[in-house]
Amino acid sequence: MLIVGVILAAFIETEKLTKCYGTVKAVQDLDMRVRKGEIFGFLGPNGAGKTTTIRIMTTLTKPTSGCVQINGFDVVKEADKVKKVIGVVQQHLSLDRDLTVKENLEFRARIHHLSAAERKKRITELLEYVELTECADRMIHTLSGGMQKRAAIACSLLHQPQVLFLDEPTVGLDAQGRRRLWDLVRRLNMDGTTIFLTTHYIEEAEALCHRVGIIHHGRLIALDTPLALREKLGLVAVEANVNNKETHYKYFADRASATRYVQSLPATAGTVIIRDSNLEDVFVELTGEKVGGA
Amino acid sequence: MPRFLNDVYSVFWVDLRNLRHHWRSTLATSLVQPLLYLVAFGYGLGGGISLEGVSYLAFVIPGIVALTAFSASFNGAASKLQVDRFFYKSFDELLMSPVSIYSIIIGKALIGVLRGFISSSAILLVGIALSPKLAISPWLLLVLLSSCFVFALFGVLATLVINSHQGMSTFSNVVLLPMTFLSGTFFSLTQIPEVAKALLYALPLTHSSSILRALALDAPFPWLSFFILLSFGAAFFIGCVLALKRASV
Numbered sequence: 063m064l065i066v067g068v069i070l071a072a073f074i075e076t077e078k079l080t081k082c083y084g085t086v087k088a089v090q091d092l093d094m095r096v097r098k099g100e101i102f103g104f105l106g107p108n109g110a111g112k113t114t115t116i117r118i119m120t121t122l123t124k125p126t127s128g129c130v131q132i133n134g135f136d137v138v139k140e141a142d143k144v145k146k147v148i149g150v151v152q153q154h155l156s157l158d159r160d161l162t163v164k165e166n167l168e169f170r171a172r173i174h175h176l177s178a179a180e181r182k183k184r185i186t187e188l189l190e191y192v193e194l195t196e197c198a199d200r201m202i203h204t205l206s207g208g209m210q211k212r213a214a215i216a217c218s219l220l221h222q223p224q225v226l227f228l229d230e231p232t233v234g235l236d237a238q239g240r241r242r243l244w245d246l247v248r249r250l251n252m253d254g255t256t257i258f259l260t261t262h263y264i265e266e267a268e269a270l271c272h273r274v275g276i277i278h279h280g281r282l283i284a285l286d287t288p289l290a291l292r293e294k295l296g297l298v299a300v301e302a303n304v305n306n307k308e309t310h311y312k313y314f315a316d317r318a319s320a321t322r323y324v325q326s327l328p329a330t331a332g333t334v335i336i337r338d339s340n341l342e343d344v345f346v347e348l349t350g351e352k353v354g355g356a
Numbered sequence: 357m358p359r360f361l362n363d364v365y366s367v368f369w370v371d372l373r374n375l376r377h378h379w380r381s382t383l384a385t386s387l388v389q390p391l392l393y394l395v396a397f398g399y400g401l402g403g404g405i406s407l408e409g410v411s412y413l414a415f416v417i418p419g420i421v422a423l424t425a426f427s428a429s430f431n432g433a434a435s436k437l438q439v440d441r442f443f444y445k446s447f448d449e450l451l452m453s454p455v456s457i458y459s460i461i462i463g464k465a466l467i468g469v470l471r472g473f474i475s476s477s478a479i480l481l482v483g484i485a486l487s488p489k490l491a492i493s494p495w496l497l498l499v500l501l502s503s504c505f506v507f508a509l510f511g512v513l514a515t516l517v518i519n520s521h522q523g524m525s526t527f528s529n530v531v532l533l534p535m536t537f538l539s540g541t542f543f544s545l546t547q548i549p550e551v552a553k554a555l556l557y558a559l560p561l562t563h564s565s566s567i568l569r570a571l572a573l574d575a576p577f578p579w580l581s582f583f584i585l586l587s588f589g590a591a592f593f594i595g596c597v598l599a600l601k602r603a604s605v
Binding site: 120142173 | 359363366369370373374377378440444445446448449450451452453455
């Protein structure tokens with residue numbers, strides 16, 4: 063699939079963004095641009111600095127140094143203007159689980175200053191958009207994980223944000239719930255919302271994102287389209303298991319060169335697999351670690 | 357100003373909704389303890405004793421009303437805010453919204469004020485039934501309401517400053533529990549040593565209970581205590597503002 067339209071203007075821009083907690087540097091010298099209209103994936107293992115970055119971008123945490131601009135507004139100095147253009151779905155959902163879906167929506171609409179008429183209209187629209195109209199009067203804690211996520215997304219869209227932050231949107235969802243959520247994210251993006259999502263699921267980044275930034279120990283170590291990142295490494299991977307002990311990985315530009323390499327291996331090489339490379343390979347080669355951690 | 361009040365109401369609205377779903381258990385929780393105090397101290401211990409020229413029951417009721425206002429307001433504001441901050445994390449949504457921190461603080465205190473006022477008024481009604489000599493005046497209700505506000509703000513402040521459930525429970529046992537018993541709620545502060553007195557007068561509940569007692573027993577209005585109580589409220593509010601400003605660092 064090709065990226066729709068020409069979408070190059072920077073919508074989120076970070077400059078030397080750094081956040082320290084005591085002596086721990088959670089984010090270090092982060093320089094990054096997210097374009098208007100794209101789905102940007104922020105990929106990295108747990109503890110890499112993804113959530114800290116999102117918290118700074120969404121005005122919840124102040125950076126130690128450096129800055130972030132969203133739509134031209136500084137997140138610290140012009141937080142009020144930033145709050146109007148951002149929507150956030152946190153990993154922990156941040157819904158009031160003792161209230162109904164509709165009450166949660168009503169609350170969020172109120173604190174974003176929607177008039178009574180606007181509230182009614184937007185809530186009806188959004189319940190339909192996230193396919194929860196039938197569940198409007200159910201308590202949040204009675205919903206499935208996927209439904210709760212969709213409810214949280216509906217809550218974050220009430221004030222029509224231009225960019226939606228999704229922190230690990232599919233953690234804990236089953237396969238069906240995950241695909242349904244991906245569809246929703248794509249639909250939102252097609253309707254014009256820029257998406258910034260963090261994930262430690264490789265397949266999620268590959269399935270959804272136009273561009274991916276890889277963060278490791280608080281530093282941005284790569285940023286490009288998933289295809290370009292794989293191209294730099296080699297589109298074809300060869301996994302050779304030596305004496306059933308250790309698996310060695312090698313990467314090649316095409317299948318022909320991969321096949322030539324396999325033929326040149328000694329007979330003791332054991333199981334050999336030729337496959338397409340993926341973002342996981344990119345990540346491991348760049349960091350020496352797996353994305354999902356040990 | 358209308359925007360400010362509107363925002364305060366929006367913040368309060370969600371807690372009201374919550375209360376609507378759970379009002380029975382909430383009310384029961386905040387009434388059991390003071391009713392037990394009333395029975396145990398008023399009747400059990402205090403039968404036949406008189407203090408400062410009145411029966412111990414008449415003496416202790418205003419103290420228990422103050423104590424109820426204190427614990428129900430403090431816990432009413434703190435418990436919901438704790439859940440919002442640590443468990444649901446829905447408090448973050450308020451911080452990311454255009455609502456000002458001043459509206460957030462007042463709005464979050466209001467649920468405590470409501471719960472404290474309902475519980476302490478209920479105890480007051482029981483108290484009047486038991487000891488008809490107690491005088492109820494608009495002033496008494498006003499002081500009760502102000503006390504609830506001050507204590508609810510205290511609850512908001514504690515939750516903003518203390519960053520864990522464990523911390524809150526330690527605070528509650530080490531600071532709040534002694535405060536409820538020692539702040540002149542159950543005994544007269546005229547009998548205790550000067551040093552202890554000075555310490556106890558540094559607690560907001562001491563002033564609340566002494567004003568309520570003065571009003572209920574028709575004694576002269578202790579203006580100084582009223583002024584100190586309000587100063588506590590202002591200090592708690594400023595504390596909340598600073599805590600919220602610091603929270604995002």
